[in-house]
Amino acid sequence: MIPAAFDYAAPATLDEALRLLRRHRHAKVMAGGQSLLSLMKLRVASPSFIIDLRRIGRLAYVKEDKGAIAVGAMTTHAALAAAALVRRRLPALAQAAEAIGDLQVRNVGTIGGSLAHADPAADYPAVLLACDGVVVVRGPRGTRKVPAGQWFTGLFATALRSGEIVVEVQFPILPAGTRSAYVKMKHPASGFAVVGAAAVVRLGRDGRVADVRLAFTGAASHAFRARAAEEALRGQEPTEAAVRAAMARAPEGVDLLEDLVADAAYRAQLVRVYGARAVLAALG
Ligand SMILES: Cc1cc2nc3c(=O)[nH]c(=O)nc-3n(C[C@H](O)[C@H](O)[C@H](O)COP(=O)(O)OP(=O)(O)OC[C@H]3O[C@@H](n4cnc5c(N)ncnc54)[C@H](O)[C@@H]3O)c2cc1C
Numbered sequence: 252m253i254p255a256a257f258d259y260a261a262p263a264t265l266d267e268a269l270r271l272l273r274r275h276r277h278a279k280v281m282a283g284g285q286s287l288l289s290l291m292k293l294r295v296a297s298p299s300f301i302i303d304l305r306r307i308g309r310l311a312y313v314k315e316d317k318g319a320i321a322v323g324a325m326t327t328h329a330a331l332a333a334a335a336l337v338r339r340r341l342p343a344l345a346q347a348a349e350a351i352g353d354l355q356v357r358n359v360g361t362i363g364g365s366l367a368h369a370d371p372a373a374d375y376p377a378v379l380l381a382c383d384g385v386v387v388v389r390g391p392r393g394t395r396k397v398p399a400g401q402w403f404t405g406l407f408a409t410a411l412r413s414g415e416i417v418v419e420v421q422f423p424i425l426p427a428g429t430r431s432a433y434v435k436m437k438h439p440a441s442g443f444a445v446v447g448a449a450a451v452v453r454l455g456r457d458g459r460v461a462d463v464r465l466a467f468t469g470a471a472s473h474a475f476r477a478r479a480a481e482e483a484l485r486g487q488e489p490t491e492a493a494v495r496a497a498m499a500r501a502p503e504g505v506d507l508l509e510d511l512v513a514d515a516a517y518r519a520q521l522v523r524v525y526g527a528r529a530v531l532a533a534l535g
Pocket residue numbers: 279280281282283284285286287288304324325350351352353356359360361362363364365367368370372373374375411415416417418441442443444
């Protein structure tokens with residue numbers, strides 16, 4: 252299908268993009284266009300004005316900054332998957348980026364677009380939550396930093412306010428000895444996550460699990476932390492049996508999605524299984 256008519260601008264600076272966004276009430280920013288253009292072709296979205304961010308080169312970077320891996324919002328999935336800093340310090344993020352769609356999507360789609368879109372089956376949200384990341388947005392009232400736990404507010408809904416643009420995503424650098432992993436069960440047709448799990452694990456001097464953060468995507472209206480399972484695993488020996496036993500609690504208190512691919516009972520089982528796989532992969 253063909254989208255409804257719209258006006259278009261490709262500003263060279265973030266300030267200009269913010270100014271256009273303020274001036275055109277029904278404008279939408281476009282990053283890679285990998286989600287937005289499909290919605291426009293289906294006429295689910297019909298913005299009257301598109302503000303293309305792709306000329307703003309200063310929004311695409313991966314760097315270490317004040318104890319965090321700072322990722323510019325316009326960084327593509329492919330660039331993130333290939334970034335040596337990410338592969339070395341936060342494998343879960345590289346694994347999520349390289350598990351997204353296909354080569355074409357990864358070469359064009361961006362982390363800022365993915366987190367702003369907040370598809371319930373997107374891969375990054377689980378990693379953002381498990382890593383206690385921060386989404387940095389710029390708007391008419393300046394810059395705001397939104398902690399991961401406050402970013403996802405519902406199905407395709409986030410804490411982003413009108414007139415704001417995601418400019419950066421920050422992932423605190425994990426202390427030495429803390430490991431991470433992301434695993435997913437791909438939807439057989441779309442490749443999106445039926446369930447995706449991100450784990451961040453640290454063993455104590457006694458060899459037991461001192462700290463663990465576990466988050467899931469694909470299973471509910473938005474990504475969530477599995478705090479009951481985290482609690483169950485803390486203090487345990489990191490054996491496969493202990494991990495699997497703790498994961499029995501991973502779906503606790505979550506309203507799981509039902510669709511043609513998986514009903515809630517099957518998704519609950521996938522959450523248990525992929526939660527265990529993520530923790531075991533992080534433990535190596
Ligand atoms: C065939 C296919 C397979 C895919 N498979 C997967 C998959 O397996 N896993 C996965 O996670 N994703 C998948 N995706 C989605 C892909 O990751 C997209 O790149 C992503 O959802 C949107 O990023 P984008 O840069 O293309 O954003 P766009 O499509 O340009 O924008 C999406 C939305 O975010 C808003 N937006 C974009 N950037 C910003 C910003 N900086 N600030 C504020 N708002 C912004 C736009 O206004 C729009 O509402 C797939 C997409 C396709 C087409």
